Amino acid sequence: MSTTGPAALPQPVLVRGTGLLGTSIGLALRGRGVEVLLHDPSPAALAVAQDIGAGRAVDLEGAPAGDDADTPVPGTVVVATPPDVAGRVAVDSLVRWPEAVVMDIASVKASVQAEVRAAVGNGPLTEADASRYVGTHPMAGRERSGPVAARGTLFTAAPWVVCAEEGTSAAAVAAAEALAGSTGATVHTMDAGEHDASVALISHLPQVAASLVASRLQETPAASLALAGNGLRDTTRIAASDPQLWVQILAGNAARLVEILHGVRADLDRLIGTLEAPDAPGARLDIARLIAEGNAGQARIPGKHGAPPQAFAVVTVVVDDAPGQIAAVLQATGDAGVNVEDLRMDHASGHEVGMLEISVLPGRREELAAALTERGWKVV
Template identity: 50%
Template sequence: VAIVTDVASVKATVLSELELLGTDLSRYVGSHPMAGREQAGTLSGRSDIFIGRPWVVSANEASSKSAVDQVEALALDLGASLVHLNPVEHDRAVALVSHAPQLISSLMAARLSDSEATDIALAGQGLRDTTRIAASDPRLWIQILSANSHEVAKVVSALKADLDQVLGSLNAVDKAGSLAAIGKLLEKGNLGVSRIPGKHGQRATEYAKVTVMIDDKPGELARLLTEIGEVGINLEDLTLEHATGAAVGLPELFVMPTVADKLVSELTQRGWKIVG
């Protein structure tokens, strides 16, 4: 007997359609690997895309144990980490952490479409980070947003309330409490960021950041990372920004605070330019 699963971004709608069709739901187990990319097509595929990523197994009440076991085995064989959520829980969660962020990123990027080129030329890593996923396929996202419209609308409505409050404060900055209201929302944002899982899914950790300036030429980044390894310092995270007006890169190295001074000292001695 064949076992059926799917990897769609929405689970409740799929299950509802199958129920209306009178399908044998004992053979069906919804699933969703949380490992998509903003690029589509065969050439964008990666063999390691599922490794270490959450794979939601969303069984329904009629799903047989053998069916669930086989879908779980598929996810584990591909190196994913299992997460169990029912369809309603799944759709609520992805609306918050995936679907609404996609919409917000696209809306911010849309502001750039008719902006002055000289304004956009000032863009740094913050804007790139905020708008990266806006490069996703609009046709795909129309389907996803329509299928999970109810849950996404809840998140967007809450965001709208916050934006209305910010807008009111910005339009009356001299009014008592206006700046404090904005400050509270920014502080709430700090709290929200701290709740995003950190390295290997563990609790987010405060790292020290060391920024190095390197020439934008083959082998420089590899040489830097090799020398960090040679001094016995573990790199917890890494981001790379390119300077707008010079052929240099700015790798931001994140390490445990206890080894930050050692890293700066060792890299300086080896001739690297520390800029932050």
């Protein structure tokens, strides 16, 4: 057993599933000197994950737990499979390795937890076995999927939720927190039901909304799409996500999401009714209220580093579409002694220039605008 890495994380760590998240976990742990074993039903995915350095591929099929000298005996098993099989694989792992801590990283928790609980008493698990299981969920991802999209830094500063039950052992909780910490994530604790309700609103609803908006673009003339700016791109960015994965996520958390969608439908019905008679008394006020309600909700989203929301001023600079332009503007901003709070780029339609939007503290806006203008940059 390896002695490197965090002491609370029993090693070696076996990652069952070498998609984006599983492979990224392997890369992050390997960067901390942790011994990582990899398994996946797909030989191609497994080979890619091993080739990029996420760990050592092992063959588990048909191997008895610890009886064969060539069979790895993991101290921790991370179930990184799709949500619809995560519970079954977690139960299998608890049976295969009677001393290992087993955790899953599925994006829904109550259904996986229930499947593990169902295997106690009437199935192959004892209460002691189930105590070695803990559900977790790293709140990170990309629009791209598969091991080729994996990054060892994927979880840096991201929330990682640990959903322990009353009977979960302290060692299992410590291992889950150590794993999250080893990837650079920030640990949050909540029960499975609270987790599923939270992600239905802050993750699953945005995905559905983005996909529904983007689906309206399928037959849109190219001339209309040429007018699109960052508003459309921002709104539809996550619509590029993997359909197969989202089928499983949405089905697994359907009850929580449907409740929220009923509320969204009520708001849409209200807006449609108002816009069908936009000149009726009170119609414009109702539209203003709806937008204001959105303002109020958006203002509650945590700001930089998780701090309370803060309004920033924006300095917009026109830059040529050429190498080094963005770096030069940022260097000039640093030379002026102004900190960049946020950054985004909007490309001008029909012109080979971009609009670089630099967010700064309100009191520094005029100072930065003057400094950049003095250095020859065109500030809008």
